[in-house]
Amino acid sequence: LPGDPAAGAAIKATDRAHVFHPWAAQGRIDPLAVAGAEGSYFWDHDGNRYLDFSSGLVFTNIGYQHPKVVAAIQEQAGRLATFAPGFAVEARAEAARLIAERTPGDLDKIFFTNGGAEAVENAVRLARLHTGRTKVLSAYRSYHGATTTAIHLTGDPRRWPSDQGAAGVVHFWAPYLYRSPFHATSEEQECERALAHLEDTIVFEGPGTIAAIVLETVPGTAGIMVPPPGYLPGVRALCDRYGIVLVLDEVMAGFGRTGRWFAAEHFDVVPDLLTFAKGVNSGYVPLGGVAISAEIAAGFEDRPYPGGLTYSGHPLACAAAVATITAMAEEGVVEHAARIGADVIGPGLRELAARHPSVGEVRGLGMFWALELVRDRDTREPLVPYNAAGEAAAPMAAFAAACRKAGLWPFVNMNRTHVVPPCTITEEEAKEGLAALDAALSVADTYTTG
Ligand code: PLP
Numbered sequence: 001l002p003g004d005p006a007a008g009a010a011i012k013a014t015d016r017a018h019v020f021h022p023w024a025a026q027g028r029i030d031p032l033a034v035a036g037a038e039g040s041y042f043w044d045h046d047g048n049r050y051l052d053f054s055s056g057l058v059f060t061n062i063g064y065q066h067p068k069v070v071a072a073i074q075e076q077a078g079r080l081a082t083f084a085p086g087f088a089v090e091a092r093a094e095a096a097r098l099i100a101e102r103t104p105g106d107l108d109k110i111f112f113t114n115g116g117a118e119a120v121e122n123a124v125r126l127a128r129l130h131t132g133r134t135k136v137l138s139a140y141r142s143y144h145g146a147t148t149t150a151i152h153l154t155g156d157p158r159r160w161p162s163d164q165g166a167a168g169v170v171h172f173w174a175p176y177l178y179r180s181p182f183h184a185t186s187e188e189q190e191c192e193r194a195l196a197h198l199e200d201t202i203v204f205e206g207p208g209t210i211a212a213i214v215l216e217t218v219p220g221t222a223g224i225m226v227p228p229p230g231y232l233p234g235v236r237a238l239c240d241r242y243g244i245v246l247v248l249d250e251v252m253a254g255f256g257r258t259g260r261w262f263a264a265e266h267f268d269v270v271p272d273l274l275t276f277a278k279g280v281n282s283g284y285v286p287l288g289g290v291a292i293s294a295e296i297a298a299g300f301e302d303r304p305y306p307g308g309l310t311y312s313g314h315p316l317a318c319a320a321a322v323a324t325i326t327a328m329a330e331e332g333v334v335e336h337a338a339r340i341g342a343d344v345i346g347p348g349l350r351e352l353a354a355r356h357p358s359v360g361e362v363r364g365l366g367m368f369w370a371l372e373l374v375r376d377r378d379t380r381e382p383l384v385p386y387n388a389a390g391e392a393a394a395p396m397a398a399f400a401a402a403c404r405k406a407g408l409w410p411f412v413n414m415n416r417t418h419v420v421p422p423c424t425i426t427e428e429e430a431k432e433g434l435a436a437l438d439a440a441l442s443v444a445d446t447y448t449t450g
Helices: 005-018 067-080 090-102 116-131 148-153 157-162 187-205 231-242 263-267 294-298 315-331 333-355 390-405 427-445
Strands: 034-038 041-044 049-052 107-113 135-139 169-172 210-216 245-249 273-276 288-293 359-365 368-376 411-413 416-419
Touching: 049 427, 067 315, 090 107, 090 288, 090 315, 107 116, 107 294, 116 135, 116 148, 116 210, 116 245, 116 273, 116 288, 116 294, 135 148, 135 187, 148 157, 148 169, 169 187, 187 210, 187 231, 210 231, 231 245, 231 263, 288 294, 315 333, 333 359, 333 368, 333 427, 368 390, 390 411, 390 416, 390 427, 416 427
Parallel strands: 135 169, 135 210, 210 245, 245 273
Antiparallel strands: 034 041, 041 049, 107 288, 273 288, 359 368, 368 416, 411 416
């Protein structure tokens, strides 16, 4: 593996001197110095290679250093590296066309941002302008980004330190049968009760005050809870009944992650607005956006849209999106993700669950899976408490360390590990990752009490 321990140490020293890392206690982190990456793997300067079961932060859907995407960025850089957003630029127009071709229904106009949080901010702005209402509903178990509106919409504890009061956001409970907020015992019951709870929330908040419901089609960071089949159609019907804009956040679930271009396809639901980022160009250059329905877009034919960004639709990012989407289509990456998920990863994880008492539940689809780790399968007590830190989080830290020791880079959140490799992962690589998980779960098993 190309790498140089002295160079790695120097990079790390400079990083620690000057880089202020997101979400981190700066004095307590020890970031790995990366030497390179290709396909499903990356490596450090000390000769360690990792199979990336996290796809970075769930964004390298096409894997690292895809030659066609790298070449497209280089070509665009040589031709027109940047241009202001108010102009018609080939890469931008083409990226918008390719995205609009794949988004569900009549979501055919694309507003580009630099990432997911800005996409959510602009979706909420569009919904507020469209309805003339201000309130927005979102799920407790959610992550929507770290800018002001997006972090308020977010339900996970990362919201707490930034909470400035409600900011017009009201949270509700979405379906999650394994830890049902509704004490349901079947998917049908969970679905019915979740919809009744959402309607109660709408009625008690005042339907005429609610601009939007913002939901991850399949909640990602919060635990990959694939909703029961009737839930999203039910939410769509409530939005229609009360004149509320439905925003589906597909920043994580979109662009092949669930084995479809967009997760909404699994449920036959067409939102009014759809947010995307990450997989749109596998994060090679920052890009996100909002796909806008014909009706909402029509509202801005004669009045200006009051929002914008200097780098909206940046040519390098859009060239990367064009190349990514084209390569994914040519190489059948979305179908491949569906097949490897259904035939290799899903069955492989269930087989691990059968042998490891620390696995409470396996759930997911495509390249989007979660293992819920527990102390006791009967009580479902999580392996670490909700929002655990320090010593209380030690069992998950030990599990993650065991994964890395086995050559696997895991995605870990609270008491869960998510299996979210690149959508291009081969069957052999997937099996290699499952074997590493097998070893690491034996460490998690030592903390079980059931
Ligand atoms: N929405 C969802 C569903 C996400 O998973 C994320 C990031 O993980 C975001 C929004 C925020 O995206 P970004 O970090 O690009 O701002």
